[in-house]
Amino acid sequence: MARAGLTPERLVRAGAELADEVGFDEVTVSALARRFDVKVASLYSHVRNSHDLRTRIALLALEELADRAAAALAGRAGKDALAAMANVYRDYAREHPGRSAAARMRLDPETAAASAGVRHARMTRAVLRGYDLEEPDQTHAVRLLGSFFHGYVSLELAGGFSHSLPDSEETWIRLIDALDALLRDWPAPSTP
C-alpha cells in the first residue's frame, strides 16, 4: 500500500485548514485522519496526542499572525501602526476563523513563553512607542490593546455585531480612532 507521506508539519497545516473550515473545536485526530484517508492510529507517530495537535495549530497561527503583523508594521508609526496591527488581527480572524480561535487557545506557561506570543508583545510595545507612555502605563496599554483585540475579534466572529446597526466595519474604524485618542491623551491615575 502506498504511503501517505504524513509529517507533523503536514498534519498541523491540514489541521489548521480543517479548523478554518469546520471550527477549531471540531478539529479532531479522527477528522484529520479521514482527511488524509489514513487510519487514526497512524497519526500518533507524528503527533503526541490530540492536545499536542491543537497546541501546534495554535503555535502555527501565532507565528502566521506575528509574521503578518511584522510585515504590516514595517515603516509605520503612531496611529498608522496601531490601525495596521489592529487590522492584522481582525483580517486574520475573518480569513482564518479556526486558526484565529486556535491562537486564542490557552497555552501552558512554558509553551506560551516559547511561542510567537512574545513577538506579539514586543510588537505591541513597538506600536506604543509612537505614544508617550512611561511604565507602568505602557504595560497597562499593552493589556488594553490585547484585551480589546481579543474581545472584539471573538465577539465579531461569534456573530455578536451582525444583525444590528451600525455595521461592524464602522464601529471598528471608530474604535481605533478612539483608542488612538486615548493613547495620545493617556489620563493620570484618578485620586480615590
Place this chain on the structure above:
Amino acid sequence: MARAGLTPERLVRAGAELADEVGFDEVTVSALARRFDVKVASLYSHVRNSHDLRTRIALLALEELADRAAAALAGRAGKDALAAMANVYRDYAREHPGRSAAARMRLDPETAAASAGVRHARMTRAVLRGYDLEEPDQTHAVRLLGSFFHGYVSLELAGGFSHSLPDSEETWIRLIDALDALLRDWPAPSTP
C-alpha cells in the same frame, strides 16, 4: 430503588458548579451523571442533549451576571457605574470561572435574543447615559466595553497577566480610569 430527584434546574445548577470546579470544557453528561450517582441515560429525560445542557448553563450564568450587574448599578451613575459594572464581570469570572466561560459561549441568535444578554446590553447603555454620547457613538461604546470586558476577563483567566508586573489589579483600575476618560472625552471621527 430511591429516586434521585433529578430536574432540569438541579442538573443545570450542578453543571454550573461542575464547570467552576473542572472547567466548562469538561462539563459532560457523564460527569454530571456521576455527580448524581445515576446512570447517564437518566439525564436525557431532563436535558435534550449535551449541547442543550451547556446552553442552559450559559443562560444561567448570563442571568446571574445580569442580576449582579443590576444590583451593582442601582443608585450609581457615571464612572461609579462604569466601575461597578466592570467589577461585576471581573469578580464573577474570578469567583465562577466555569460559569464565566459558559457565559461567553456562542449562542445561536434566537437563544441569544431570548437570553439575559439583552439585559446586559440595556444595562451597558444605562451606564453610558452618564456620558454624553449620541448614536451611533453609543453603540460603538457598547461594543468597546463588551469587547474589553470579554477580552480582559478571558486573558486574565487564561493566566495572561500573572507572572508579570504590574499586577492585574493595578492594570484593571487604571484601565477603568482610562475608559472613563475616553468616554467623557469621546473623539470625533478622524477625517481620512
Place this chain on the structure above:
DNA sequence: GCAGTTGCCTAAAGGTATTAGGCAAGCGGG
C-alpha cells in the same frame, strides 16, 4: 390501596482517544 404516570435503569450502537504490536514499503549497502 390501586392505576397510571413518570423516573431511572438496562441494552445497544456509534464516535473519539490512545496504546501495543505487526507487516510491508522503500531506502542504503553490497
Place this chain on the structure above:
DNA sequence: CCCGCTTGCCTAATACCTTTAGGCAACTGC
C-alpha cells in the same frame, strides 16, 4: 539489482462519551 533494515501505516483492543429504545418500579392521585 536485490537484500536487509528502518520506519510508516495498519490491525486490534481498551476506554470513555453520546444518544436512543424500551422496561420495570416508585411515586401520585383518586
